[in-house]
Amino acid sequence: MRILHTSDWHLGRMLEGRSRIEEQVKFVDELCRIVEDEAVDLVLIAGDVFDTVNPPAIAEELFYEALNRLSAGGKRAVVAIAGNHDNPERLCAASPLAVRNGITLCGLPKEVLMPGLLAQPNQGKVVRVAAGQGWMELHIPSCSDPAIIAMLPYPSESRLNEVLSESLDEEILRQEYTKRVQQLFATFGKNFRPDAVNLGVSHLFVRGGMESESERPIQLGSAPTVEVEAMSFGAQYVALGHLHRAQAVKGALVPTRYSGSPLAYSFSETGYAKSVILVEGFPGQAVTTREIFLSAGYPLVKWQAKEGLTQVQGWLDEGKDLNAWIDLEVFVTSALNSQDIHTLRRQRERLVNIRPVFPEMEQIVAEARSKLPIDELFRKFYQDRTGGAEPEQELVSLFLALIDPDKHGGSNEENGGSLQGGAA
Numbered sequence: 001m002r003i004l005h006t007s008d009w010h011l012g013r014m015l016e017g018r019s020r021i022e023e024q025v026k027f028v029d030e031l032c033r034i035v036e037d038e039a040v041d042l043v044l045i046a047g048d049v050f051d052t053v054n055p056p057a058i059a060e061e062l063f064y065e066a067l068n069r070l071s072a073g074g075k076r077a078v079v080a081i082a083g084n085h086d087n088p089e090r091l092c093a094a095s096p097l098a099v100r101n102g103i104t105l106c107g108l109p110k111e112v113l114m115p116g117l118l119a120q121p122n123q124g125k126v127v128r129v130a131a132g133q134g135w136m137e138l139h140i141p142s143c144s145d146p147a148i149i150a151m152l153p154y155p156s157e158s159r160l161n162e163v164l165s166e167s168l169d170e171e172i173l174r175q176e177y178t179k180r181v182q183q184l185f186a187t188f189g190k191n192f193r194p195d196a197v198n199l200g201v202s203h204l205f206v207r208g209g210m211e212s213e214s215e216r217p218i219q220l221g222s223a224p225t226v227e228v229e230a231m232s233f234g235a236q237y238v239a240l241g242h243l244h245r246a247q248a249v250k251g252a253l254v255p256t257r258y259s260g261s262p263l264a265y266s267f268s269e270t271g272y273a274k275s276v277i278l279v280e281g282f283p284g285q286a287v288t289t290r291e292i293f294l295s296a297g298y299p300l301v302k303w304q305a306k307e308g309l310t311q312v313q314g315w316l317d318e319g320k321d322l323n324a325w326i327d328l329e330v331f332v333t334s335a336l337n338s339q340d341i342h343t344l345r346r347q348r349e350r351l352v353n354i355r356p357v358f359p360e361m362e363q364i365v366a367e368a369r370s371k372l373p374i375d376e377l378f379r380k381f382y383q384d385r386t387g388g389a390e391p392e393q394e395l396v397s398l399f400l401a402l403i404d405p406d407k408h409g410g411s412n413e414e415n416g417g418s419l420q421g422g423a424a
């Protein structure tokens with residue numbers, strides 16, 4: 001059985017307000033080509049299909065288009081589970097259509113799947129011959145062996161609808177959470193058989209994995225990390241989603257991998273290749289895995305021009321990183337005017353950020369700080385910000401009182417010393 005593992009498509013995601021849909025369409029094309037070329041029998045999509053719980057219609061359309069093409073009219077099995085970015089109910093809303101084409105959409109971690117809802121046998125289509133809570137057995141026409149798949153969509157406390165621990169201690173939380181995930185996997189995994197290819201698919205954060213900026217903010221207050229032990233439940237391969245960098249989970253007893261996102265979604269992913277995983281498995285044997293690299297997305301690169309705008313212009317002229325999304329940091333002696341910025345943007349549509357850095361200014365400021373009295377510094381700062389206006393003496397006094405009430409706050413009884421109040 002040939003299995004293709006992918007995840008974290010984040011359809012509809014933007015980069016600093018710029019649409020990535022063109023690249024996402026290209027990725028779907030590329031994926032469909034790979035699946036055909038590699039004669040894949042089963043596609044596993046390990047969560048975060050969409051970027052938000054309420055994705056734009058164009059993203060949903062692209063997902064259904066992808067499912068339709070990947071499933072090849074029901075001949076190839078496709079399984080997609082919900083990640084933390086997906087709305088679990090919404091992801092499954094198309095299930096009545098999907099099941100007839102060998103496609104399983106699984107939203108919640110304890111979802112009970114029904115057998116026999118897929119096509120009838122002997123039609124040359126994928127058949128779900130048995131199923132239950134968190135698992136199913138599929139017969140795929142191109143395979144002589146059945147696939148048994150344990151599925152655990154994003155298992156946060158709220159999606160499990162369970163309180164796993166009252167403790168706020170991170171270590172205890174992790175232990176309780178690991179125990180619960182382990183338990184669920186073990187229960188689902190009881191349906192594994194030695195005559196089948198046994199697989200696991202989930203969307204979670206196994207401790208020790210390498211993060212990148214594009215998945216980071218959503219981990220706060222959602223679900224703790226899981227210890228690697230929870231991944232040993234009898235599957236021959238565990239397909240994971242959540243981390244956007246492709247990586248194998250260290251310390252796992254069977255191959256357990258993050259396929260990573262198909263496109264780079266943050267500048268912290270600069271220089272990391274994007275890929276999908278091809279897995280080949282037979283009953284009772286260790287699987288083999290192969291990473292297939294993707295070229296659909298434009299790279300994300302950082303430019304640092306220490307020699308200023310002329311250096312940037314040089315790079316533009318020579319066509320450096322022609323297709324890339326660029327984050328530019330340019331060293332300058334005076335602020336960039338709108339003409340400079342317009343000139344740069346006109347030459348490269350994917351110049352995302354332009355950040356001026358003032359190394360000389362920083363040095364001047366540092367020197368000035370060491371010599372000038374504090375009220376002089378404040379006057380200079382005020383002039384700088386207002387384009388040369390002189391601050392009122394009252395404002396200067398107030399500023400001095402704020403930064404050092406003991407020394408300058410004598411005339412104001414109410415405020416004097418209040419900054420230090422309660423310091424003991």
Ligand SMILES: [Mn+2]
Nearest residue numbers: 008048215242
């Ligand atoms: Mn993700």
